[in-house]
Amino acid sequence: MVDAKTVTRDDVLEVIRTELAGFEVSADDVKADASFESLGLDSLDLVELSVRLEDAYGIDIEEDDLKDVWTVDNAIDVILAKVGKS
Amino acid sequence: MGCRVRDGVALVTGASRGIGRAAAVRLAADGWPVAVNYRSDAEGAKETVALIESSGGQAVLACGDVSNADGIEETFAAAEAVAPVLVLVNNAxxxxxxxxxxxxxxxxxxxxxTNLDGAFFTSKRALKRMISARWGRIVNVTSVIGLRGNAGQTNYGAAKAGLVGLTKSLALEVAKRGITVNAIAPGLVKTALTEGLGNFDDLAKTMPIGRIVEAEEIAAAIAFFASEDAAAITGQVLCVDGGMTA
Structure with a gap:
């Protein structure tokens, strides 16, 4: 679905910004080093975000993938690793 | 009451006969496309689909053994070919x-x-889509035997009591996402599952309402929990038992 070679960290950050608008998070606050907690997201929000990112990138995100995701940067790492494998 | 309010499908596990079939027929009558899950009784499941279609409803077969991961995936593959599962009836x-x-x-x-693990892992599989839709209905079919016990049914009673605990904790986890999780506890309903429990005419005399409960009466309660009218009810167990536990 997504060409791994063309996806950059900035691309993923932009997609996360777009998806987080659905959680009433201002795009200006979504920086790579921001923690999801600081953005006001709880664990259930993170599950919802992961479903939206699964749909956006055509990937499967498992519970183990989320256990070390605390920041936007962590989420970008997961997405890039998954897209690389797809 | 009970009209479909979202673009989703209702998945009923164990819908080839009995309470599952009645629930599938009722939810279809309420406007939901229904995924009719079954493990081995293909003929029964096809009859359920035919019943729905003859009334102008929409139904698909969703074969799979919900007691294992592969069976759950097979079931969801068939259901999600129609739409995301937004109503789940754990009846198998x-x-x-x-x-x-x-x-x-x-x-x-x-x-x-089948009765406990199946309900949990099927719910788990459905939850992601319900969470992203911010709407969902899970109805677990437990039993009065999970509330008051019955000699000879320690396994069944433990599974059904476990389903009550699952219902309450899961309800709290997902309440803020517009997802409700409730349970129906049928009493004595004449289905293939209850064959061998005794002579139904004699058993009917022991029931406070003087008769056994019909599968359609259980289905009506399931349809209520699936409806928008029940949006404020979650984590509850409703006994549809003719007064057995009164």
Whole structure:
């Protein structure tokens, strides 16, 4: 679905910004080093975000993938690793 | 009451007969496309689909054994070909009655795996889509035996009581996402599952309402929990038992 070679960290950050608008998070606050907690997201929000990112990138995100995701940067790492494998 | 309010499908496990079939027919009448899950009774499941279609409803077969991961994936593949599963009725159940002192390990495991593990892992599979839709309905079919016990049914009673605990904790986890999780506890309903429990005419005389409960009456309660009218009810167990537990 997504060409791994063309996806950059900035691309993923932009997609996360777009998806987080659905959680009433201002795009200006979504920086790579921001923690999801600081953005006001709880664990259930993170599950919802992961479903939206699964749909956006055509990937499967498992519970183990989320256990070390605390920041936007962590989420970008997961997405890039998954897209690389797809 | 009970009209479909979202673009989703209603998945009913164990819908080839009995309460599952009645629930599938009722939800279809309420406007939901229904995924009719079954494990081995293909003829029964096809009859359920035919019943729905003859009334102008939409239904698909969703074969899969919900007591294992592959079966759950097969089931969801068929259901999600129609739409995301936004209503889930965990009805699939088996009985392997025997006295605890004589119960074999596989008689315990089979009942826990289908009745409890199956409901949990099927719910888990459905939850992601419900969470992203911010709307969902999970209805677990437990039993009065999960509330008051019955000699010869320690495995079944444990699984059904477990389903009550699952219902309450899961309800709290997802309440803020517009997802409700409730349980129906049928009493004595004449289905293939309850065959062998005794003479139904004699049993009917012991019921406070003087008769056994019909599968359609259980289905009506399931449809209520699936409806928008029940949006404020979650984590509850409704006994549809003709007064057995009054």
């Amino acid at each position: 159940g088996v009985r392997r009655d025997t006295l605890a002192a004589m119960m074999k390990r596989d008689e315990w495991d089979d009942v826990i795996r």
